Amino acid sequence: MGVNPRSGGRRATLREVAAELGVAPSTVSNAYNRPDQLSAALRERVFETARRLGYPGPDPLARGLRRRRAGAVGVLYDTRLSYAFADPAEVLFLQGVSMVTEEEGLGVLLLSGAPGEERDPEVISGAVVDGFILYSMADGDPLVEAALGRRLPIVIVDQPRIGDVQIVGIDDESAARSAAEHVVGLGHRRFGVVTFGLAPGARDGIADLERQAAATYRVSRSRLQGYAAAITDVGVSWADVPVYECAENVPEKGRIATEALLSRDPRPAAILTSSDQLALGVLEAARRSGLSVPRDLSVVGFDDVPEAARATPPLTTVHQPHVEKGLLAGRNLLAQLRNEETTDPTLLPTRLVVRGSTTRPRTHR
Amino acid sequence: MGVNPRSGGRRATLREVAAELGVAPSTVSNAYNRPDQLSAALRERVFETARRLGYPGPDPLARGLRRRRAGAVGVLYDTRLSYAFADPAEVLFLQGVSMVTEEEGLGVLLLSGAPGEERDPEVISGAVVDGFILYSMADGDPLVEAALGRRLPIVIVDQPRIGDVQIVGIDDESAARSAAEHVVGLGHRRFGVVTFGLAPGARDGIADLERQAAATYRVSRSRLQGYAAAITDVGVSWADVPVYECAENVPEKGRIATEALLSRDPRPAAILTSSDQLALGVLEAARRSGLSVPRDLSVVGFDDVPEAARATPPLTTVHQPHVEKGLLAGRNLLAQLRNEETTDPTLLPTRLVVRGSTTRPRTHR
């Protein structure tokens, strides 16, 4: 217990080291930044004096201002960071990003623009970064505007293109469509859909056609469209398919959604989701209500996170290369920082992975 | 394909906006920072001019230098960030940290000091942060020195105390000991241990007593000591217990370690690990070699990450409150930043969670 002991004394500055030693500030600066500009002996004396005075080396803020670079890239989410960390897909993405920043000696500054009362554009305007990666923000989000306004290099992930900004993503609609076609092909006709948020300030509950049409998260919108296309194709009216929206992309919410869907008449025999996180919750709901997956209920995830293969039963899902998405986003941003050529748009491949959570409907003959 | 279009034109500065409008720079600054210092009308004109000139608002680097604050806290790992992200325990910790930084409008700057050729202290000296959280760094790591040298508020997690620095952690030794006592109590006498790295530049393979003694990661050292204490207590010589060190804390390495341990004579009937990540790999190795857990092999994890409960069979492990650890570290750092009182040391409670991966040895009578 006690007041922090380190916050006390002023730190010494470069100027003070120079004064103490009787040399010019530039000489001290050179000792740190350009060893070839002074004798080894003098350099050692500089360091020695710095040590004695408690000078911690050039202040990064001052150096950054002078050199016009922050040494970090910002990754912006519009959810709370704790939700982002809870989703393995996002963590894998971050892994990819960090592989490239690490190599470059850049830090990764995690920024949260969680929608809510105190959504402060300061998050963006105050971020000490050299560029931004925007991760699945909603169309028209003011924080995206703010980021664009900073006039720094930007890479946008899982969002529609804005002007000439670089983008990285997958073809969500056709990936979702292929997943739905798989289930349709098995003979299913009674569907339920569990989607993550459709727009900032997402709510929990059935989303009618109007709300679906108003979806501003591009990923949510595209996946629903893909599902709708495959289902409509086979003569089922999309208006009859209940779509349950979950405010957060966590298994718990998927479970609650499924409990609601299963209590409907007719009871869905196949549930399509927009993430494995949600699908894991669907599995849990089935377990709790004594339904066997896939015999009584087919379940389809999206993402193919490692947990999907380990689930009981293993999840049929859409695989997408999360780490690579992060790598590409990172590399693209880096290229921009260096004024190099960049490749864009980058649409990564996906594929349907059929595992044990889907089969033909029970009453199918 | 093309050169980044955003990197072109110079950004306007506050000074230019002021000049364009014919007011003093301080007035423009006030428009952004102290709305009460000028009329609403003038303020609007300032913003309008800023928009017209493409002025993105005060530069965070310059503002930070002037105000003497960076607006971010640094979290330092000595592994590659991608390994950190791979371990749910570390992600949960980060979740906790980010909950408090988020509330404060601070960013989280992830810093990697992965041991290796080009281990650059610049990672520390160049980090634009207001304080550091050091996560399980090795004793005597030069980066720790460097961080201390910055003379910023610091919280150290899962490390021994250094001087008067604030610390957060658990009692690793007694937690490990209780886990080993559980297995010993079941009647086990033939053990194997799978540990994560003992020192920077960790290697894969059996670690003899000498190497164990030289361990500089406090967590690794303490957990081994706890295991040793319980095992020695029951008359088994610790020198006879093979300890396999894994360079990375990933299931894959745990599997490889276990394959090596299982090929030894006598074959271990119980394997103690220093993490669930590693224990998950032990399970996989057992599966591959046709051994049934727990019938043929008892397995103990450490951490109680969510995956532990979901594993087949569910892992017996030591629970520790990862999110709370992050919360406490974050809160302590924040308190220091505000020059408030801090509580230290903070040792969080742990508890042994007995699940399905441990039972009495097969030949026990």
Next chain:
DNA sequence: CTGAAAGCGCTTACAG
């Protein structure tokens, strides 16, 4: 309500 002045801590040509 507005502006002139000083300065946050450093780096970078440039001249010697």
Next chain:
DNA sequence: CTGAAAGCGCTTACAG
């Protein structure tokens, strides 16, 4: 090899 000068872009008392 060393140093004087200018300036990175801003904010903060302070005087009016």
